[in-house]
Amino acid sequence: MRTQPRVERAHPGAGTYVMIAVILTVITAAEVAVFYIPALAVALVPILLTLSAGKFTLVVMFYMHLRFDSRIFTGVFVAPLLLALAVILSLIVLFKALPQTGS
Amino acid sequence: MTQAATYTHPATATGLDSWKVGFWTFIGSECLFFGSLISTYMVYKGESLVGPTSHEILNIPLTSISTFVLLTSSLMMVLALAAVQRGSRRGALLWLLLTAWFGSLFLGFQAFEFTQFYHEGLTPQKNLFGASFFVLTGFHGAHVTVGVIWLLTLWVLALRGRLGRADALKVEIAGLYWHFVDVVWIAIFTLVYLIQ
Numbered sequence: 587m588r589t590q591p592r593v594e595r596a597h598p599g600a601g602t603y604v605m606i607a608v609i610l611t612v613i614t615a616a617e618v619a620v621f622y623i624p625a626l627a628v629a630l631v632p633i634l635l636t637l638s639a640g641k642f643t644l645v646v647m648f649y650m651h652l653r654f655d656s657r658i659f660t661g662v663f664v665a666p667l668l669l670a671l672a673v674i675l676s677l678i679v680l681f682k683a684l685p686q687t688g689s
Numbered sequence: 690m691t692q693a694a695t696y697t698h699p700a701t702a703t704g705l706d707s708w709k710v711g712f713w714t715f716i717g718s719e720c721l722f723f724g725s726l727i728s729t730y731m732v733y734k735g736e737s738l739v740g741p742t743s744h745e746i747l748n749i750p751l752t753s754i755s756t757f758v759l760l761t762s763s764l765m766m767v768l769a770l771a772a773v774q775r776g777s778r779r780g781a782l783l784w785l786l787l788t789a790w791f792g793s794l795f796l797g798f799q800a801f802e803f804t805q806f807y808h809e810g811l812t813p814q815k816n817l818f819g820a821s822f823f824v825l826t827g828f829h830g831a832h833v834t835v836g837v838i839w840l841l842t843l844w845v846l847a848l849r850g851r852l853g854r855a856d857a858l859k860v861e862i863a864g865l866y867w868h869f870v871d872v873v874w875i876a877i878f879t880l881v882y883l884i885q
Contacts, residue, residue: 600771607764611757618753621883631884638879642872649767649868651861656705659713666717670724677728
């Protein structure tokens with residue numbers, strides 16, 4: 587059965603796009619700053635992963651319009667993304683965290 | 690100010706444009722592709738028997754600038770889409786060319802980095818870091834190259850007056866590809882360059 591095109595929310599304007607770009611630049615600068623501050627070395631990994639995830643989310647939500655488009659697109663993107671993350675984590679645990687047995 | 694969608698697709702089973710559904714599915718498959726490359730890099734991290742290794746060779750200031758360049762190109766890309774959606778040929782020509790230019794600049798940074806690493810003794814054959822690093826960043830660079838060619842093709846269409854408001858979907862799909870390449874780099878910059 588064919589259905590008529592869904593009405594999607596209007597995409598944001600240039601002002602929003604520029605604001606997102608400024609936020610992305612600030613987060614990138616913060617990432618580099620965190621890398622060079624020895625006092626933050628202990629929490630480096632969680633801080634960087636959080637900042638990186640924030641940038642990733644902003645680009646996907648606003649520049650790729652997932653915030654405004656149908657949720658089906660979000661599902662089509664997020665499901666394999668979660669699978670990819672699961673593969674990365676599983677392999678890291680398998681090869682780095684679990685004890686390795688010699689042949 | 691917001692731009693209303695100017696493109697209406699034919700009726701489909703989902704009510705969604707089939708090109709967009711198909712392209713999002715492709716992007717999903719690309720997540721798994723880059724996920725496997727990132728996994729390989731992470732698993733081999735710190736396992737090299739000989740140098741140079743990541744903390745000896747990676748140039749953070751240079752890569753920070755190239756990251757900024759790629760992020761800026763994403764801004765240019767959405768501005769190009771907005772220009773096409775409102776029927777501005779001049780805007781489309783300007784922003785598409787700037788996006789391709791910034792993408793090319795990023796590739797220039799990568800070529801410089803690879804050449805520098807080669808002269809410092811890091812090749813894909815040298816150690817596990819070299820092999821996994823060049824494969825991961827090389828495939829990303831190949832994606833950027835495809836994106837630049839795609840953008841220049843759209844720019845030529847715009848130049849010939851064949852990229853009007855009704856063709857906004859072509860630019861939107863190219864934009865999805867370009868932004869995906871950008872988000873992959875966001876992950877690579879953090880996992881490869883900053884978390885050593």
